[in-house]
Amino acid sequence: MKAVSYDQQFEFSGKAKTYSLIAIAIGLIALVLGFLSGHTERTFANLLLMSYYFASVCMQGILFCAIQYVAQAGWSASIIRIPQAYAKVLPYAAFILIAIITLGLITSHEVLEEGKKIVEPYLYAHWATKGLSVKGSENYDAIIAGKSVFLNIPFFIGRLIVFLGLYCIFGALLTKYSNNEDNLGGMLNYNKSFKMSAIFLIIFGFTTPIFAFDAIMSLEAHYYSTLFGWYNFAAMWVSGLSVLTLTVIILRQNGYMAWVTDNHLHDLGKLVFAFSIFWTYLWFSQFLLTYYANLPEESIYYYRRWEPEFKPWFWLNIVINFCTPVLLLMSRDAKRTTTLLKYVCIAVLCGHWLDYYLMIMPGTVGPEGRGFGFEEIGIALGFVGLFVFLMLTALSKTSLIAKKHPFLEESLNHHI
Amino acid sequence: MDSTKYILGIFDDPDEMMKGIDNLKEKGISIYDVFSPMPIHGIENKLGVKESRLPIAAFIFGCTGCTVAFCMLYYMLVHDWPQNIGGKPHFAVPDFVPICFEWTVLFSSFGMVFTYFYANHLFPGRAPRVMDLRATDDRFVIAINAKTNTAHDQIDSLLKEAGAVEIKHNDRKYVSYE
Numbered sequence: 297m298k299a300v301s302y303d304q305q306f307e308f309s310g311k312a313k314t315y316s317l318i319a320i321a322i323g324l325i326a327l328v329l330g331f332l333s334g335h336t337e338r339t340f341a342n343l344l345l346m347s348y349y350f351a352s353v354c355m356q357g358i359l360f361c362a363i364q365y366v367a368q369a370g371w372s373a374s375i376i377r378i379p380q381a382y383a384k385v386l387p388y389a390a391f392i393l394i395a396i397i398t399l400g401l402i403t404s405h406e407v408l409e410e411g412k413k414i415v416e417p418y419l420y421a422h423w424a425t426k427g428l429s430v431k432g433s434e435n436y437d438a439i440i441a442g443k444s445v446f447l448n449i450p451f452f453i454g455r456l457i458v459f460l461g462l463y464c465i466f467g468a469l470l471t472k473y474s475n476n477e478d479n480l481g482g483m484l485n486y487n488k489s490f491k492m493s494a495i496f497l498i499i500f501g502f503t504t505p506i507f508a509f510d511a512i513m514s515l516e517a518h519y520y521s522t523l524f525g526w527y528n529f530a531a532m533w534v535s536g537l538s539v540l541t542l543t544v545i546i547l548r549q550n551g552y553m554a555w556v557t558d559n560h561l562h563d564l565g566k567l568v569f570a571f572s573i574f575w576t577y578l579w580f581s582q583f584l585l586t587y588y589a590n591l592p593e594e595s596i597y598y599y600r601r602w603e604p605e606f607k608p609w610f611w612l613n614i615v616i617n618f619c620t621p622v623l624l625l626m627s628r629d630a631k632r633t634t635t636l637l638k639y640v641c642i643a644v645l646c647g648h649w650l651d652y653y654l655m656i657m658p659g660t661v662g663p664e665g666r667g668f669g670f671e672e673i674g675i676a677l678g679f680v681g682l683f684v685f686l687m688l689t690a691l692s693k694t695s696l697i698a699k700k701h702p703f704l705e706e707s708l709n710h711h712i
Numbered sequence: 713m714d715s716t717k718y719i720l721g722i723f724d725d726p727d728e729m730m731k732g733i734d735n736l737k738e739k740g741i742s743i744y745d746v747f748s749p750m751p752i753h754g755i756e757n758k759l760g761v762k763e764s765r766l767p768i769a770a771f772i773f774g775c776t777g778c779t780v781a782f783c784m785l786y787y788m789l790v791h792d793w794p795q796n797i798g799g800k801p802h803f804a805v806p807d808f809v810p811i812c813f814e815w816t817v818l819f820s821s822f823g824m825v826f827t828y829f830y831a832n833h834l835f836p837g838r839a840p841r842v843m844d845l846r847a848t849d850d851r852f853v854i855a856i857n858a859k860t861n862t863a864h865d866q867i868d869s870l871l872k873e874a875g876a877v878e879i880k881h882n883d884r885k886y887v888s889y890e
Contacts, residue, residue: 580809587806711753
């Protein structure tokens with residue numbers, strides 16, 4: 297049995313703090329420059345991308361905890377504090393996401409479309425532009441009018457607030473129970489977590505597809521795909537797992553969490569590997585059906601992504617998110633090689649940024665405003681910094697191990 | 713001359729057997745094999761069992777399956793009998809993917825099963841070879857090659873010390889179910 301110092305506390309200072317603050321500063325500069333240089337549309341799209349990514353990684357933290365509780369998993373008991381720290385960051389992420397979406401909906405600009413001047417909001421112009429669902433208006437669109445019962449601004453924002461609020465509440469409950477467990481011990485808090493996790497999973501399972509339909513799919517409101525919600529769910533889960541693996545590896549490399557062995561990393565690596573395949577499976581299912589059926593309202597989605605400026609990225613997406621983890625993480629030794637696992641996780645995270653980029657950009661930014669430049673990189677860096685800063689602050693508040701977790705002993709002696 | 717071929721230390725507790733392995737290794741006595749009715753964590757590392765090569769076989773079978781499916785589809789749909797299906801080109805790669813995927817899975821799973829059977833001499837009509845019958849029931853067995861490890865008395869006492877319930881000196885390697 298290993299001697300574990302149960303009172304290890306993460307200390308958030310030094311390089312990690314400096315670099316994350318610098319990253320936030322870069323993000324803010326990129327944001328201001330983006331707005332000043334006239335790339336407002338593109339900056340809004342990038343903000344939506346990163347805040348959605350940010351929120352989904354935090355949501356994944358709660359989901360991970362909930363799955364571990366419901367499955368009564370033992371192996372993860374010694375790392376459960378890390379996804380809990382993500383859960384604690386979700387309120388900030390949710391606030392930023394809702395604020396950006398609201399701002400994007402209320403600010404508007406004038407665009408020329410087929411010779412007509414139309415005043416469009418920066419985000420969700422495909423359904424939120426005034427007059428789209430008003431009969432007799434000059435930009436009346438019968439399809440959007442039919443969807444306006446669901447896609448109207450008050451209900452849309454309301455849904456986002458309710459969903460994210462629910463996730464925040466469950467995240468807070470699970471972290472609270474776990475912290476109480478540290479003081480009290482016993483099974484009471486574990487049993488409560490089990491019950492709440494089961495309820496959370498049901499709510500989460502039904503609401504995340506709608507969350508993805510709202511936040512991302514409705515950017516191109518004429519298009520619909522029932523798989524889209526699950527496809528986004530897979531992206532969320534695998535990117536969250538990569539962040540989790542990366543956090544564990546980096547903490548361990550800095551001398552924390554000595555109790556995490558190659559066996560824990562092997563399990564995390566397996567999850568990243570498996571769910572990369574799952575993501576590809578859903579991505580491909582959506583693509584193949586659209587390709588095969590070739591219905592205009594569906595194939596427009598891929599038609600846009602096959603325009604010359606997106607096509608290389610479209611294929612690169614598959615290479616990074618499927619080929620990289622599958623080929624590099626296939627063997628047992630690879631999953632137990634910390635450095636390799638770390639770089640694959642970084643690649644998968646970049647890959648899922650690209651995935652979201654391809655989901656969001658063609659529907660939000662007009663042909664003249666597209667590109668890849670300081671807005672993309674700067675805003676992505678800014679959000680990474682923000683996430684690291686908030687997450688590590690949350691992590692430093694409690695001890696790094698759930699010391700009275702009933703399965704802790706099993707996790708410390710985990711062997712595969 | 714002693715006709716003992718194998719010495720079997722039979723335990724009724726896996727922890728005691730693990731202790732027995734340690735005792736023997738400490739004295740430099742090589743262990744031929746260990747039999748257990750259930751998987752024991754960490755025993756492969758302790759015995760220095762080489763990692764299975766089954767995953768490599770699986771990978772090769774998978775590649776074979778993918779290639780075979782691709783060639784078959786190409787021959788049928790592009791070369792031998794091209795048809796117009798939904799206005800798609802004859803060589804429509806996305807349509808090939810599900811079948812190639814399924815054949816990859818099919819070949820690698822069947823390939824693994826048959827490789828496993830072949831490597832372990834398992835096929836119909838083959839009498840199973842076991843060194844002790846109760847190793848498949850409730851006993852944990854350490855087998856030591858008595859020809860290469862000649863200090864039989866020392867082995868006996870080491871096994872006893874660790875808590876062996878029974879020690880057998882077998883003249884034959886296997887007792888089969890025949």
